Each structure stands twice: as C-alpha cells, then as structure tokens.
Amino acid sequence: xxxxxxxxxxxxxxxxxxxxxxxxxxxxxxxxxxxxxxxxxxxxxxxxxxxxxxxxxxxxxxxxxxxxxxxxxxxxxxxxxxxxxxxxxxxxxxxxxxxxxxxxxxxxxxxxxxxxxxxxxxxxxxxxxxxxxxxxxxxxxxxxxxxxxxxxxxxxxxxxxxxxxxxxxxxxxxxxxxxxxxxxxxxxxxxxxxxxxxxxxxxxxxxxxxxxxxxxxxxxxxxxxxxxxxxxxxxxxxxxxxxxxxxxxxxxxxxxxxxxxxxxxxxxxxxxxxxxxxxxxxxxxxxxxxxxxxxxxxxxxxxxxxxxxxxxxxxxxxxxxxxxxxxxxxxxxxxxxxxxxxxxxxxxxxxxxxxxxxxxxxxxxxxxxxxxxxxxxxxxxxxxxxxxxxxxxxxxxxxxxxxxxxxxxxxxxxxxxxxxxxxxxxxxxxxxxxxxxxxxxxxxxxxxxxxxxxxxxxxxxxxxxxxxxxxxxxxxxxxxxxxxxxxxxxxxxxxxxxxxxxxxxxxxxxxxxxxxxxxxxxxxxxxxxxxxxxxxxxxxxxxxxxxxxxxxxxxxxxxxxxxxxxxxxxxxxxx
Numbered sequence: 278x279x280x281x282x283x284x285x286x287x288x289x290x291x292x293x294x295x296x297x298x299x300x301x302x303x304x305x306x307x308x309x310x311x312x313x314x315x316x317x318x319x320x321x322x323x324x325x326x327x328x329x330x331x332x333x334x335x336x337x338x339x340x341x342x343x344x345x346x347x348x349x350x351x352x353x354x355x356x357x358x359x360x361x362x363x364x365x366x367x368x369x370x371x372x373x374x375x376x377x378x379x380x381x382x383x384x385x386x387x388x389x390x391x392x393x394x395x396x397x398x399x400x401x402x403x404x405x406x407x408x409x410x411x412x413x414x415x416x417x418x419x420x421x422x423x424x425x426x427x428x429x430x431x432x433x434x435x436x437x438x439x440x441x442x443x444x445x446x447x448x449x450x451x452x453x454x455x456x457x458x459x460x461x462x463x464x465x466x467x468x469x470x471x472x473x474x475x476x477x478x479x480x481x482x483x484x485x486x487x488x489x490x491x492x493x494x495x496x497x498x499x500x501x502x503x504x505x506x507x508x509x510x511x512x513x514x515x516x517x518x519x520x521x522x523x524x525x526x527x528x529x530x531x532x533x534x535x536x537x538x539x540x541x542x543x544x545x546x547x548x549x550x551x552x553x554x555x556x557x558x559x560x561x562x563x564x565x566x567x568x569x570x571x572x573x574x575x576x577x578x579x580x581x582x583x584x585x586x587x588x589x590x591x592x593x594x595x596x597x598x599x600x601x602x603x604x605x606x607x608x609x610x611x612x613x614x615x616x617x618x619x620x621x622x623x624x625x626x627x628x629x630x631x632x633x634x635x636x637x638x639x640x641x642x643x644x645x646x647x648x649x650x651x652x653x654x655x656x657x658x659x660x661x662x663x664x665x666x667x668x669x670x671x672x673x674x675x676x677x678x679x680x681x682x683x684x685x686x687x688x689x690x691x692x693x694x695x696x697x698x699x700x701x702x703x704x705x706x707x708x709x710x711x712x713x714x715x716x717x718x719x720x721x722x723x724x725x726x727x728x729x730x731x732x733x734x735x736x737x738x739x740x741x742x743x744x745x746x747x748x749x750x751x752x753x754x755x756x757x758x759x760x761x762x763x764x765x766x767x768x769x770x771x772x773x774x775x776x777x778x779x780x781x782x783x784x785x786x787x788x789x790x791x792x793x794x795x796x797x798x799x800x801x802x803x804x805x806x807x808x809x810x811x812x813x814x815x816x817x818x819x820x821x822x823x824x825x826x827x828x829x830x831x832x833x834x835x836x837x838x839x840x841x842x843x844x845x846x847x848x849x850x851x852x
Contacts, residue, residue, distance in 0.1 A: 278606065278646045282324045282632070283333040283367065283518060283615045286317055286351075287544055288341035289622040300341055300547050310344055314351075316625040320618065322358035323629065327636035331363030331395065333462075333615060336370055338405045340548040342541075349382045356390040364390065367462050367482060367615075368397025371427065372419035373409050377448060379423070380430030384454040392455035397462045398424060398479075400470065404548040414557030417469050418442070424477065431459055462516060466494055475502040475510070482516035482615065485574060487587045491517055491609035511649035512612030517605065520617045522592040522627075523634040530592045533627050534620060535581055538590050541621030542575055590620070595638035603643060612647040687804055688744040693735065693845035695721065697838055701735070701817065705832040714766075714822040717753075717830040719839065721817040727847065732813050736844040737769065737782040739808035746804030748842040749783060750796040753821055754834030761830050763788030765823045769841070771809040772816040780809035787821060805841065 290309050291300060321332040334351045337343035345351050348366050355364045364386075369379050387394040400420050406413040422440040426448075429436045435449040465474040465481035471494060474481040481498050483491040495515045502510050520538065524530035575584045584590055591601050602614070616635065619628045695701060701724065707717040726732050738747040749769070753761035767790070769783040783806050796802050811817050819839055821830050831837065 278643050278648070279330040279513070279613045280328075280640050280644075281331045281333055281363075281365075281516075281613060281615045282321060282329055283335070283617055284317060284320070284619040285335070285337075285343045285541075285617070286313065286345050286619075287541060287621050288344050289313060289540075291341055291540075291544060291547075293543075296547065299549055301549055304341070305344075313344065316628075317351075317619060318354055318358060320625070320628050320632065321355045321364075323632060325359045325362040327632060328640065329362065329636070331365060331393075333365045333367045333395070333397070335367050335397070335399065337402070338370070339408050339550065340404070340544075342544045342548070349386060352386055352394070353389060356386070356393065361393070363393045363395055365395025365460075365462060366397040367464065368399045370401040370405060371398045371423040372416050373401055373405060373411055374423070376423040376426035376443060377430055377445060377450065380427045381450050383427070383459065384431060384450060384452050387454035387456055387459060388452050394454070394456070394459070395462060396427075396459050398427075399464055402548075404550045407550055412557065415442070416557070417473075421473065424473075428458075428477075432457055465498065468497070471498050472501050472505070474498065476506055478508070478514075480514055480516055480613065482518055482613075483609070483611075484518040484615075485520075485589055488605045488608040491605070491611065495610055512610060512647040513649050515609070515611035516613040516615050517609055517611040518615035518617060519588060519602070519605070520590045520620050521598065521631070521635070522590065522618070522620060522623070523595055523598050523631045523639065524592075524627075525594060525634070527593045527597055530594060531581075531585075534590060534592045534623065537621040537623040538581070538584065539577075539621075542589075543577065544621065545574075546577075595634055598635070599639045599642040602639065603646065606643065606646050610647065612649060614643070683745065685740070685743070685745040686800055687802060688738045688747040688842065691738070691747055691842035691844055693843050695735070695817070695839075695841040695843060697832075700724065703816075707829070707831050707833070710825065711822065713825050715825050715830075716820050716822040717832050718818065718820040719832055721819075723811045723813050723815050723817070725813050729847075732848045734810055734812040734846050734848065735817065736846055737771065737805050737807075737809040737811070737817075737841065738844055739782065739805050744804070746806060747844075748802035748840070749805050750802050750838070750840040751787070751790045751819075751821075752796075752836055752838050753787060753830055753832065754836040755829045756831035756834050758834070758836065760791060760836070761787050761821065762823055762828055763791055765821050765830065768818075768820045768822075769805070769809070770818045770820070771811045772818060774814065774816060780807070782807050782809040805843075 288305065288310065290306065291304060324332050332355055334345060334348040335343065336346060336348040338346045352364050352366055371379055383394065383396050400416050403413065406416065419442050422442050426438055426443060426445065429438060430448060430450045431454055435447065437446045462480040462482055463474055464484060465471045466483060471481060475498050483494050499510050502508050522530050522534040524533055575589050585592060588605060591598055618631050697719065699721065701721040703720045703722050705719050709716045723735050740746045751767065755761060763786065765787040767783065767785050767787055771780040771782060789803055790796065793801050823830060
C-alpha cells in the first residue's frame, strides 16, 4: 500500500448563514487565506519526514471549499519544502484550460522536482462551467481532446493537432519532462470517466462513499480495461481517498472532528453559484453502475455515526482506524491510499498530531496490503510511444565519403526554395575559363533586407543525424537541348565578398543528378552535403565545370534549372 496526503484546502472561517446567501469573496479574509496556506504547507511538508509516499493538491474555482484555483503553484511550493516526496495534482480542470499551458507547467514541475511530479486531471464541477461560460455538453469531448494534446506535448518532439476545440501547429514544448511517460491520476466515478481512465491507463480515484461503492467503480474499471482495452489493472491502478482523523483515543478523535466535518460538507454544498443539476454535465448512464446512489454524499442532517459507518469520515484511535481501513482496502481493492487529514476547519495542531499518529501506528500495519506482483502492469499515464531522443548532430557527407546519411530523409523543415526565379539571382553565366576548365552556372546574392524590411540569412542545410540535408535538384543543357556530360563537376559555395572566405555546401558530379529519373519524386533528390550560412550580401555560387574543349553548358537552355530547399532565417527584432 502506498500512502499519500491530500486536502481540499478549505477556507476555515465562513459564518453560519443560510443557503440563500451567496458565499462571494466578500466573506474572504486574505490574511486567513495566507495563514491557511502556511498551515497546509507545513502539513504537506511533514509528510516526507513521516514516511508518506507523496502529497496531492487540486484545483477548484468559485468556492470556499478549495482556495487553490492555481494548484500547480502550490505543488511547486511543496517541492521547495521537500527533497524526496512525490507531489501530484488531482488535478487540473483540463476542459477549461489551455492544454499546451497545462503540459508546459507539468513539465516544469517535473524538472523542478527532479522527476517527482504526478500529473492529474479532472473534468470540473457544474458551477465552473457556468462561470467560465463553457458548454457542459462538450465537457467529455474537451477533456479527451485536451488530454491528447497534453500527452503529445509531453512525449513528442514536434506535432500539429487539429480537433473540434483546439487547433495547434508546430508545438515543441520547453522544457521536456524527466518522466516519459509521466504518471497520471484522476477521479473516476462516472461511467464516462471510468472508461476514459481505463483507456489511457490513468490511475482511477474514488472520493467519498461506502467501501462497496468504491468496489463497484474499481470492478467496472477492471472489466472495461480487460474487455475493451486489453490490459489487466493491478492494485496500483486504484486510489481510495478518505477524510481521516486519528487521535490517542476514539472519544478524543470524535470530539475533535465532529464540527470540522459538518463544516466541510456545508462548505462543499455552497459554491458561489449552486445551480440545479446542470444539463449536459452528466448523462443518464453516468452513474447507472452505482447501486447506492442515495448514499453518494451525506446531507446536512446526516447523523455523524452514519457518516462514520459509511466511510465519509474515518475517525478514531490508531487501532480503530487501521482495522477500518484494512477492511476498506481489502473490500475495494485499491493500492494507493489518499488521506484527507485537514478536514474543513480542523485546527492545524490537531492535523499534525493526526498525521504523526497515522504514520507511527497505522501505516506500518497496512503497508503490506494490496501490493502488485512485479509482473502485474501498474497504471500510469498511457501515451504515444516515446522515441529515444538524440542530440542534434551536424554531419559531413562529402562526395565519396562513407557515411550513413544515405538512408535518412531529406530535410523537411525548409521554408524557402532558391531557384532561377528567386530575387537573390544576380545572373547566369557560361563559358567562363578557370585554369583548364570551363565553368557555367548561377550567381546569387543575399539581399540586404527582405520585402518586409528585415535582414535575413539563407542557410543551406547539410546532413545531420536527422536528415541527409536540404534537397538539391539540378538539370543542365548545352544550348541545343542535350544534357550536360555526366562527368561535369558541380559545386555550391557561399562566398563572403569582403574577406573572400568560402563555405563548400556541395561537391559532386552531374551524373548523380542525371541518374535520377524524377528529381521531384518524394525523397528522390540529392541532399546538400555541407551546412553553409549566407548572411546579407553574401554570394551563393552554383558552378558546373567541364574540361576545356569537351563541350558547352548553358544555364539558359530551356531544360536547365536548379532548386535548393533551404532555411530562410529572418533577423528581426520585435518588442
């Protein structure tokens, strides 16, 4: 059994007024909030010393029940107070958030903690959809689409995605997370949420309810995972969350927790806006698998002993709590316990004492329960296959070198094509003598600025461990419709006219081009063989030479052309 601490971080000082009064933020004292944050941080930080496996925070909006609408900030604060404790969020309301931003924050938290973060998602509650003005009928679709984007962000180098609610392009988040794939948890009580969690191997949590209700939901998850998605969840796929209070005696525990418990459930039922059941947020089948729906939540007049019997509060001395939880864990079959120790308005010193007693007496008695055999697959956020990432490496592929770049694709991220029609072309030339050879070709010059007024540079992309370079296509005639000789030498050079410095981007023979039936066929073209950068005013010379007296080459022949797929880098500065 793994042990985690989790609290709703409830505002502790609401007055007792009737439900006709809205609990707007006029009832919020920021200094009370500040003290609550400090108390909870101490309560979470001590979990590391006490031997807990982790701590969780969560997000809600427009309610005093949970005053951490940006719970990722709280997770970061806990990380700064701990060194080994895992910390998770359960979770972010992803149908109402930008999924890229969520993934970026999750990756930051994972790196900030050295790989101790547990991601988590929730669909959100009705009043959040009302105040955010989001169609509740779309909540499940939004959740699925957002989660897919989050998984792509966390596990893929670069991707585009077009869905019903989000369209994103050229996404490659910085930083990447340490954990790939990252583990994920979520509450899974409705049929739709259970199926979603089972499909993506997300740990499913149950909060509130009798042990048999937990068992119904976990058994359905197991059934769906096996029959629909072909995998067998272990104990570690399931999370049982309980409000809990431990004291030295049963009498003391019950006396301390009674009023804070009623305060908690009163606050739970009092968001700023408490609409009637919101159409679209749940379907007719969402909770059809639950046989005890009348006991989902206690009412304002529910007897305390009834709430204790049904597990809405586990309160007593260490022996009582250990025995009750052992029966709960065996009945429901979960392998992660999520203890909610700070119940409602419970005093800070009593929370700390409860955690110490739980750690000293209860955890050792239950640690060996519901442990998966090593061969059982544990649930953790299913994601697209994560490919090993190698650092980008520029390679050389000069003519005649033995190099493994031939099997690689052409550079695909080009954004510019140099050709005979490009504005960089200065002139074509033919019949130029250079020693005992005759040269022909094209001379190009990078302009001082583009049409937008910004300077730019042209990068001829050479081979790397990702590609064999940018495509280079060439055809040459002799002025009479005949092809140039196969042994003609072909070069691309970038020349700095001020210093005379040269960069060689290609050195080969025309026969290599002539041997390709269709240079525009996918992946058929030759690649640039050396990276070269041509800033403003630099020349790019494409030169073809043959021995003097062996024939003519005419770049203006109707069959002659060249194309170089390259990268145009704008050197613009914007505010």
